[in-house]
Amino acid sequence: MDLQRVWNFLSDLAENNNKQWFDAHKEIYKIALADFQLFTEQLIAGLSRFDKSLEGLTVKDCTYRIYRDLRFSLDKTPYKTHMGAYVCPQGKKSWNSGYYVHIEPKGECMLVSGLYMPMPNVIKSVREEIMLEGARFDKAIKSCRGFTLDWQSALKKIPQGYNAEDEFSQYYRLKDYIVTQELTKEQVVSPDFLNFVLKEFEKTYTFNVILNDCVSYAKENF
Secondary structure (H helix, E strand, C coil), rough: CCCCHHHHHHHHHHHHHHHHHHHHHHHHHHHHHHHHHHHHHHHHHHHHHHHHHHHHCHHHHHHHHCCCCCCCCCHHHHCCCCCEEECCCCCCCCCCEEEEEEECCCCCCCEEECCCCCCCHHHHHHHHHHHHHHHHHHHHHHHCCCCCCCCCCCCCCCCCCCCCCCCCCCHHCCCCCEEEEEECCHHHHHCCCHHHHHHHHHHCHHHHHHHHHHHHHHHHHH
């Protein structure tokens, strides 16, 4: 497994995002893809050691096609210029909270943990969790040392129906429940990258457990 090859291919692809170039470099793509798939396989195995809900997942459950869906996009470049793996219970198509690695040399490289763009009933379930167990939720976020809670999509005000005087009321404003950590090229291509990722993601385990309990509650009750 050599993520330097993944990095090099994606860098070149970002500068040559067209079918003619891609077809001419198809073998290089296949090598880079195999490297990333092996990384993902080892990532799943490593995460499963502390998060048993991930046992049995396959690489296919957690990775994405490089071909972009152009049907509703003004950007007609045919290929994604990143590779990502989202490891969560029941795989990427589920509603569940999990662990995401994003490698994009000409963009952002990051680790992300949590729930991105959850359904409204899941948001309601998480807010109820914060209302009832706010201290536990806050502690779980603070345990994600090295990660930053993402407020980009948050509401400007406390949503209607929630008490602004609650101790942890600011969390009611969130619409995504994710913590992020930016990565450098040196980290991504390091031989120790996998071990680093596993160590960092383990800090977010309790955060994901709480969120997935909220997802389960939402599925059963809303």
